[in-house]
Structure formats: C-alpha cells, structure tokens
Amino acid sequence: MAKPAYKRILLKLSGEAFMGDGSNGPIDFELVGKFCREVAEIHALGTEIGLVVGGGNIIRGAKMRKVGPDRPTGDYMGMLATIINAMGLQACLENEGIPTRVLSAIEMRPVAEPYIRRRAIRHLEKGRIVIFGGGTGNPFFSTDTAAALRANEIGAEILFKATKVDGVYDSDPLTNPDAKRFDELSYSRALSDNLRVMDATAISLCKENRLPILVFNLTRPGSIMKALNGERIGTIVRGD
Numbered sequence: 708m709a710k711p712a713y714k715r716i717l718l719k720l721s722g723e724a725f726m727g728d729g730s731n732g733p734i735d736f737e738l739v740g741k742f743c744r745e746v747a748e749i750h751a752l753g754t755e756i757g758l759v760v761g762g763g764n765i766i767r768g769a770k771m772r773k774v775g776p777d778r779p780t781g782d783y784m785g786m787l788a789t790i791i792n793a794m795g796l797q798a799c800l801e802n803e804g805i806p807t808r809v810l811s812a813i814e815m816r817p818v819a820e821p822y823i824r825r826r827a828i829r830h831l832e833k834g835r836i837v838i839f840g841g842g843t844g845n846p847f848f849s850t851d852t853a854a855a856l857r858a859n860e861i862g863a864e865i866l867f868k869a870t871k872v873d874g875v876y877d878s879d880p881l882t883n884p885d886a887k888r889f890d891e892l893s894y895s896r897a898l899s900d901n902l903r904v905m906d907a908t909a910i911s912l913c914k915e916n917r918l919p920i921l922v923f924n925l926t927r928p929g930s931i932m933k934a935l936n937g938e939r940i941g942t943i944v945r946g947d
Contacts, residue, residue, distance in 0.1 A: 712937030715755040715831065717858035718746075718867045719851065719905075722761035722792055724925055733764045734795050743799040745931045746836070750805055754935060755831040757861055758838045759854040760796060762788025782846035786813055789850060793840035794818060806835040812844030812853070824860050831861065851905040855912040866918055867934055868905060869925035874942035875904050890939065893947045904944055919945040 724742075727735035750756060765788035775781065793809045800807045808830045811819035819840060820826065830837050842853040851868075858866045872880065873888065875897070880886040889902075894914035897904045904910060904922060913920055923930050923941030933940050 711749070711752050711754055711935045713754065713864045713935060715757075715861065715863050716865055716867055716935070717757040717759065717854060717861065717863040718869060718931070719854035720758065720760045720796075720869050720925070721871075722763035722765065722788065722850075724764075724869065724871065725760075725792055725795070726764045734792065736795065736799065739795060739799045740802070741928075742925065743796070743803050743805075745929070746800065747803040747805055749931055749935050750834075750836060752935070753834075755834075756836045757827070757831065757857060757863060758793075758796065758836065759850055759857055760789055760792045760838065760840070761850040762786070762792055764788075765791060779846035782842075782848075783813075785850075786840075786842045786844070789842060790815065790819065790840040793838045796838055800836055806833075807838060808835050809838045809840055812839070812841035827857075828861055837861075848908065849906050851909040852912065855905065855909040855918070858918055859912065859916045863918070866913060866920045867931070868920060868922045869931070870922060871924065871926060872922075873924040873927070873940070875902050875922050875944070877902070889942045892942055892944045894944060895947045897944055904942075910944070913944070914947075917946065919943055 725734045727738045762785045766784050797807045797809050809819040810822040810827055812822045814821045827837050839857045842850050875889050876886040878886045894910055897910055921934055921943050923934055
C-alpha cells in the first residue's frame with residue numbers, strides 16, 4: 708500500500724454522527740464500532756490520530772438557550788456531553804486493540820487526563836490515539852473551534868471534518884436539488900459566503916495558520932482511508 712499522504716491528522720466528528728437514525732439512543736455503538744474499525748485501518752499504517760467529537764447527540768447548548776439556561780451554562784453542559792462521547796469512542800477503539808487516551812479541557816481525573824499540549828503530542832508519538840474532550844474548556848466556543856485549536860497545537864497536517872454530507876455546497880443539498888458542490892474552496896470564500904464549512908472562528912484559525920480542512924462524508928465506507936491517501940473526495944478548504 709502507498710505511503711499515506713499525511714503523518715498526523717486531526718479528525719473532527721459531529722456528535723450527531725454517533726446517533727445513526729436515533730433508534731438505538733444517543734450513541735449507536737454498532738455504528739461507532741464500524742467507524743472505529745476504519746480508524747484502526749489508518750492507525751495500522753502508522754498515522755498519528757487526534758480526535759475531537761461534538762456532543763450534539765446528547766445536548767446542544769445553542770438550542771437550550773431559548774427556553775433554559777444562559778449561554779455559559781448551556782455551553783458547559785455541551786462540553787460535558789462531549790466527554791460522554793469521548794469515553795464511548797475510547798471504549799470502541801480499545802475493543803479494536805488500539806491504545807487510546809482521553810484528554811479533557813475540563814479537569815475530571817477519574818475518567819480523563821487533563822489536557823496538556825506536550826502530553827498530547829507525546830501520546831501521539833507513542834502511537835496512541837488521542838481523543839480531545841471538553842471542547843476548549845470555555846463557553847462561547849464550538850467544538851469546531853476546539854478541533855481547529857487542537858489541530859494547530861499538535862501540529863496536525865490537515866483537519867478532517869467528517870459529516871453526513873459529501874462536501875460543501877453553495878446551498879442546502881437537502882432542500883435544493885440544484886445545489887453545487889465545491890471540490891476546492893478558499894478560506895476567504897468560505898467565510899464571506901457563510902458556507903458553513905465550520906464556524907467562522909475555526910476557519911479563521913485555520914486560515915491564519917494555513918491548516919487545510921477536508922470535509923467529507925463519514926457514512927460512506929472507506930472514506931477515511933481515501934482522505935488519508937490524498938484522494939479527491941469531499942471539499943478541501945485551503946489558501947486564498
């Protein structure tokens with residue numbers, strides 16, 4: 708097999724991807740297990756892998772604000788949801804025989820190590836998959852921003868954003884059958900046209916540090932391996 712195009716990656720997963728059709732509760736472990744087997748394949752190639760997972764399958768702070776707690780409280784609740792997902796992901800990865808560590812931006816030592824950048828890098832160098840939980844540890848920042856931040860901190864070569872759609876479109880492909888998919892996109896275009904690649908803070912952080920973002924469909928088998936090998940899938944966001 709050809710040498711992978713990237714040595715160290717950061718993979719961002721949406722919490723909603725853990726649900727499947729929702730019939731198995733907030734975490735469909737059969738679905739997560741399939742994803743973990745794909746991750747195991749790229750890990751076997753020697754790729755260093757960091758993971759950031761959202762918490763939208765359990766709770767979304769943004770939706771709660773209209774009827775419930777204030778923004779900081781809702782955001783902290785969402786951060787705690789990411790820890791639940793991180794622990795579930797860790798269990799599934801270790802079922803595949805992969806050494807894994809959960810590092811949390813919110814300290815909770817019984818279930819996760821506190822996030823320390825040098826410790827995270829050392830785990831990666833030792834061949835462990837590192838799952839970053841707890842977002843950035845601060846309210847007002849999304850897990851997209853956490854993914855961009857951690858990717859830059861650990862020196863990832865690319866940020867993979869795995870979603871339920873096969874890239875970035877000029878409009879919603881679910882409501883507009885004529886929506887156009889972009890093969891490549893600049894950071895500035897993504898920001899100026901509000902194309903919902905990631906939130907603006909995350910894109911700006913990647914732009915400032917020239918970190919490419921690849922958006923692709925996680926539900927298609929083999930997508931992660933294709934992305935790792937540099938095949939043209941999804942939409943890549945990079946220089947202006």
